[in-house]
Amino acid sequence: MTALRRAAAAGGAPAGDPRRLTLERLYKVYVSRGESLLAVRDVSLKIEPGEFVTFLGPSGCGKSTVLNMLAGLESITDGSAHQGGRPITGVNTDVGYITQDDNLLPWRTLLDNVAFPLELRGVGKGERRERAHELLRSVGLAGFESAYPHELSGGMRKRGSIARTLLVDEPVILMDEPFGPLDAQTRLLLQDELLRLWSGSGKTIVFVTHDLVEAIALSDRIVIFTSTPGTIKSIHTIDIPRPRDVFHIYETDRFTELFDLLWAELREEITKARARH
Amino acid sequence: MAEIQTEPVTLLPSVPLDADEERLQLREVERTRQAQRRTLIWIVSWRLTLLVVLLFGWYFASGHIVDRLFASNPIDVAKAFGDYIGDGTLWYNLRYTLIEVAVGYGAGTVIALVAAGLLSIFTTAHRVLHPFLMALYAVPKIAIAPLMIMWFGLGLTPKFLLSGIFVFFVVFMNTLAGLRSVSPSLINVARVMGARRHQLLLKVVFPSATPNVLTAMRITVPEAMVGAIVGEFIAGNRGIGYLINSASNQYNTAGVFAGIIAILIVVLLMDSLVTLLERRLMRWRPPSAADR
Numbered sequence: 022m023t024a025l026r027r028a029a030a031a032g033g034a035p036a037g038d039p040r041r042l043t044l045e046r047l048y049k050v051y052v053s054r055g056e057s058l059l060a061v062r063d064v065s066l067k068i069e070p071g072e073f074v075t076f077l078g079p080s081g082c083g084k085s086t087v088l089n090m091l092a093g094l095e096s097i098t099d100g101s102a103h104q105g106g107r108p109i110t111g112v113n114t115d116v117g118y119i120t121q122d123d124n125l126l127p128w129r130t131l132l133d134n135v136a137f138p139l140e141l142r143g144v145g146k147g148e149r150r151e152r153a154h155e156l157l158r159s160v161g162l163a164g165f166e167s168a169y170p171h172e173l174s175g176g177m178r179k180r181g182s183i184a185r186t187l188l189v190d191e192p193v194i195l196m197d198e199p200f201g202p203l204d205a206q207t208r209l210l211l212q213d214e215l216l217r218l219w220s221g222s223g224k225t226i227v228f229v230t231h232d233l234v235e236a237i238a239l240s241d242r243i244v245i246f247t248s249t250p251g252t253i254k255s256i257h258t259i260d261i262p263r264p265r266d267v268f269h270i271y272e273t274d275r276f277t278e279l280f281d282l283l284w285a286e287l288r289e290e291i292t293k294a295r296a297r298h
Numbered sequence: 299m300a301e302i303q304t305e306p307v308t309l310l311p312s313v314p315l316d317a318d319e320e321r322l323q324l325r326e327v328e329r330t331r332q333a334q335r336r337t338l339i340w341i342v343s344w345r346l347t348l349l350v351v352l353l354f355g356w357y358f359a360s361g362h363i364v365d366r367l368f369a370s371n372p373i374d375v376a377k378a379f380g381d382y383i384g385d386g387t388l389w390y391n392l393r394y395t396l397i398e399v400a401v402g403y404g405a406g407t408v409i410a411l412v413a414a415g416l417l418s419i420f421t422t423a424h425r426v427l428h429p430f431l432m433a434l435y436a437v438p439k440i441a442i443a444p445l446m447i448m449w450f451g452l453g454l455t456p457k458f459l460l461s462g463i464f465v466f467f468v469v470f471m472n473t474l475a476g477l478r479s480v481s482p483s484l485i486n487v488a489r490v491m492g493a494r495r496h497q498l499l500l501k502v503v504f505p506s507a508t509p510n511v512l513t514a515m516r517i518t519v520p521e522a523m524v525g526a527i528v529g530e531f532i533a534g535n536r537g538i539g540y541l542i543n544s545a546s547n548q549y550n551t552a553g554v555f556a557g558i559i560a561i562l563i564v565v566l567l568m569d570s571l572v573t574l575l576e577r578r579l580m581r582w583r584p585p586s587a588a589d590r
């Protein structure tokens with residue numbers, strides 16, 4: 022991990038930029054109870070450093086599977102994925118990984134949860150608490166350091182888990198429907214906050230959602246997946262200028278155009294997926 | 299811009315000031331505390347009432363409905379208990395039983411935790427050993443008692459072992475179940491964060507088994523006592539089990555009950571120690587409706 026970053030810092034070749042992801046002819050076959058299922062078929066994609074790319078598609082189409090292959094949590098059945106110049110084989114510790122669940126450790130206070138990745142790296146107690154404290158303040162959670170996860174709202178827990186991911190400065194962040202379980206207002210607030218934290222950070226974000234509005238509001242590019250077996254149906258550049266105002270983006274004409282266009286694409290796949298179930 | 303009709307919010311003249319709101323909160327804290335205290339008082343008074351009713355029932359039934367020889371009565375039992383304390387019999391025997399239970403419970407728990415931890419790491423070993431463990435688990439522990447006496451004689455050793463065995467399996471099985479119930483997504487997130495194997499175990503897997511461990515530690519308090527008492531029943535010349543046994547041989551029913559009450563007190567004390575431990579370790583848990 023550090024080797025990679027050192028190479029990047031030393032002005033290594035752009036191909037070695039650890040913020041770049043290259044997916045080449047990815048396949049995933051799941052085998053469970055003796056039955057095989059082709060979940061992902063022939064996915065090829067280049068994600069540029071600092072890009073915000075969203076995977077969009079009906080549920081069950083293989084978005085999480087692709088993301089988990091990038092995190093190294095699922096093996097790649099065929100094809101390859103590279104981060105910078107390095108093939109992703111085992112668990113990928115050069116990415117931040119946020120899922121639908123906040124995955125905070127229920128027996129730890131918020132502060133100790135956020136400091137957890139630093140603890141794993143052997144950073145001393147004083148330093149990691151100080152850094153976690155600072156980050157909690159920046160995501161609006163000052164005053165809740167000693168609360169246990171069950172004492173916090175879903176939005177606060179999600180903020181905590183985002184803070185935990187940002188505390189260690191990984192070049193790529195993978196987010197799997199991170200705002201899925203939240204109420205509409207909290208969702209908007211967190212989308213806004215995510216854009217604020219991301220802008221200028223230079224980090225690459227790969228974001229999974231089945232919510233078209235969210236996808237348009239956040240992304241540079243949207244990758245639409247077909248229903249199972251998941252393959253890339255189409256890729257769209259979202260040319261709405263940044264900084265974006267997630268609260269009012271719906272009012273722009275460009276948003277409406279993009280929405281209609283993408284919805285036509287997406288609806289086809291949702292209908293197919295529905296017919297299958 | 300579209301128009302929207304907006305209605306002014308009318309504030310009553312006496313809007314509470316910050317100080318008032320603080321007072322409101324304090325009052326509510328005080329109210330909640332009082333409500334909790336009232337409930338506690340209710341529960342304790344019901345417990346005492348029930349105890350008194352039971353004692354009176356026992357007192358009046360004995361000699362009328364049931365033979366006094368077999369039922370004794372609360373007053374005789376209290377006298378017997380007092381006598382046992384007075385002549386040192388109680389402490390002489392209780393000391394022995396306490397040692398057996400403490401060693402059996404402590405060692406049984408610790409060994410079970412270590413064994414479960416090891417088997418959760420070495421999963422293949424676990425799969426190999428599983429049927430053997432289940433077979434041992436299925437044996438009624440009481441059936442092992444005579445063997446223990448035959449092998450280890452009349453001293454403390456067989457009682458340690460019996461008490462320990464009664465504890466071991468329950469803690470072992472529960473801990474193993476707890477270790478395996480750890481959320482896979484917690485593990486995955488920690489792995490992506492760079493957790494090494496030993497860090498996963500120490501910081502994610504083991505802590506998530508604490509609720510199961512504590513449950514098992516609660517269930518096994520009386521089990522540890524059963525193990526020790528069974529050992530003393532079968533063979534031995536000291537301990538509360540021995541005391542009960544010899545009192546019963548002399549048709550000293552009051553003595554038997556006095557022994558049982560001594561056991562009861564010890565078990566209740568141990569149980570409250572586990573409760574203290576639980577309160578300390580489980581503060582992170584949302585309170586459940588079943589909480590006392």
Ligand SMILES: Nc1ncnc2c1ncn2[C@@H]1O[C@H](COP(=O)(O)OP(=O)(O)O)[C@@H](O)[C@H]1O
Binds near residue numbers: 058082083084086087
């Ligand atoms: N561990 C697994 N074992 C077997 N099948 C799986 C597994 N994980 C996902 N699948 C299947 O793979 C397909 C894609 O799943 P997933 O990637 O989770 O979809 P999405 O994230 O787009 O909703 C689904 O049909 C799902 O049932």
Ligand SMILES: [Mg+2]
Binds near residue numbers: 081084085086197
């Ligand atoms: Mg998914």
